[in-house]
Amino acid sequence: MTALARDPAEPDMRRGACPALSAPMMTGDGLLARVPLTASIAPEQLADLCRLAMRHGNGMIDISARGNLQIRGLSETSAPRLEAEVRAMDLPLRDGLAVEVPPLAGDEATEIVDPRPLADAIRDRARDIKGLAPKMSVIVDGAGRLTLSGLIADIRLVAVEADSEILWKILLGGTEASGRVFNVLRETEAIEATVSLLEKLASLGSDARGRDLASGLPANDFTAATISPFTLHALSNGTFATGLGPAFGQTHAGNLIALCNEATRLEISAVKPALDHSLLFFGSETACRTLTAFADGNGFVTSAADPRGHIAACTGHPACRSGTIATHEIATRAASECADLLDGSFKLHVSGCTKGCARPQATALTLCGMPDHVSLIASAKASGQPFASIAFADTNATLRRLAALVGSERRSGENSAACLARIGPDRLCQAAIPG
Incomplete structure (x- = not known):
């Protein structure tokens, strides 16, 4: 096993396809x-x-x-x-366009407002906009307890209360925590602004995403806690x-x-x-x-509390043509053998390839299958810079060593994600490659 830098000659596999009922x-x-x-x-x-x-x-x-x-x-x-x-x-x-609301929208007593009417209005107004990216998504969130804050969205509208008035904060790109604030508007204005943003993205071509309009915008200053x-x-x-x-x-x-x-x-x-x-x-x-x-x-x-719920694993090999590792076998053993590491503070990402379909955003630790090895990546996406490479057969043993390191290094009150970040890739590499 050796420390590894990604080969720049490897193909750039992009997550652009979106399977549909009419276009599998x-x-x-x-x-x-x-x-x-x-x-x-x-x-x-x-x-x-x-x-x-x-x-x-x-x-x-x-x-x-x-x-x-x-x-x-x-x-x-x-x-x-x-x-x-x-x-x-x-x-x-x-x-048509994916305009998503939380799964309990309209049924949660804690939400500021039922987001479904606003989502319906945006969906109806966007029906004739052509040329959007296949995975373009809009999230409209009434800010209840079960939110979609952790999902990536091109455009996100989150209900907020100000002086007894319900407003909509519009965020561009990323999760709710990483999205950039475009504006805070009343409902009618929010609909018009969202449609205008979608039209702008369509004019930029089918590769344009919400993040492409977020440059220079301020970071979001508040993300509500959500439940599982x-x-x-x-x-x-x-x-x-x-x-x-x-x-x-x-x-x-x-x-x-x-x-x-x-x-x-x-x-x-x-x-x-x-x-x-x-x-x-x-x-x-x-x-x-x-x-x-x-x-x-x-x-x-x-x-x-189920450790399996704290692992993001794609279908992997052999069900996916891009997958090089048996992701579900690795994940099943990881849930059984490394439960203490999987404390819910992060999603362990087990990816069959660098596309990272199961977890498109960065996470504290990723195992990524490559043609002849498994890459280990810290605090990045599956396509990020690996800190080490291991043989396929050593995958779960290596994960056990990393879990043991976190177990021995975790400070009082510290969760696994924070501990992994503090340990850093150099020490993680030393634990992954003993001797």
């Missing part, structure tokens, strides 16, 4: 299609989607970090059949929602069918894919708690 994307296990739900559906309908995944694909289902449901293993022949049958279900599917989706949520209408999810965002359709069948038996009314690879099930408190226990016994993530 080729991966290592066939075509992948996204079913972009904009509202909750009945558990029976989710089970029907799972049956379509087994009929037309390889039966594998993804729930993305942004809460998109994806069906894998399709063929050129089966993909159009899947689209036709999904559309025949008359589900609430997104058409993996807990029981009390809603404003007296009902509850429970957050459950497949480990690392992927499971076989049969497992989801079993979960949906149990939800139906418990008279749970609705389910919605949500952030952090979660599914929110809506029902009574008793039904939600019973479903959580069932999910926990069947291998799903059900708690914010």
Whole structure:
């Protein structure tokens, strides 16, 4: 094993593709299609989607970090059949620009305002804007407890209160913490400003993103705390929602069918894919708690304390053509062997390649698969400068050594992310490469 600098001759693989129901994307296990739900559906309908995944694909289902449901293993022949049958279900599917709201929008007593009307207005006004980047996204957040603050957005509108008036802070690029403040406006003005920004981005070409308009703007001075989706949520209408999810965002359709069948038996009314690879099930408190226990016994993530929820792992090899490592195998062992390191202060990123699809933003520690080794990267994206390289076979042993270093060096009250940053890449490299 040796310390490593990235080879500048390596290809620049960009995250520009966006799989759609009508335009699936080729991966290592066939075509992948996204079913972009904009509202909750009945558990029976989710089970029907799972049956379509087994009929037309390889039966594998993804729930993305942004809460998109994806069906894998399709063929050129089966993909159009899947689209036709999904559309025949008359589900609430997104058409056009992704204008996202928190999954409990309108149902959270703590939110400043229901963001859905503003999101609908922006979506309607942007319908005729052509030439935007495929992954262009707008987030409209009512500032409740379960927010989308950790997701990257080109344009973000966050509700704020000033002198008993509700205003909208407009941020460009990045997460809520890293975005740049464009303006703070009343609702009507915020809609006009957002549409104008989208038109400006369209005029700059399909590669233009919100960050390209953020130069010189001030940093955001406040980011509200948010909670994990993996807990029981009390809603404003007296009902509850429970957050459950497949480990690392992927499971076989049969497992989801079993979960949906149990939800139906418990008279749970609705389910919605949500952030952090979660599914929110809506029902009574008793039904939600019973479903959580069932999910926990069947291998799903059900708690914010589950170490698997603190790992961002893409599909990896062999399901992805770009992936060079078995990301889920590495992540599963890491969750079991390095639970103390995974304290929730950061997301351990296990990436099959430098595109970093599972975690597009920087994190405290990343393992990135390369053609003939695994790169170790600190405080950067998967495409960042590595501090060391290791052999494939040494990946989990190396991670155990890094976890042990953090365990021995962590100061009182210090979390893993802060400890990793303080230790720094040079000492991390020494621990990764013993002797």
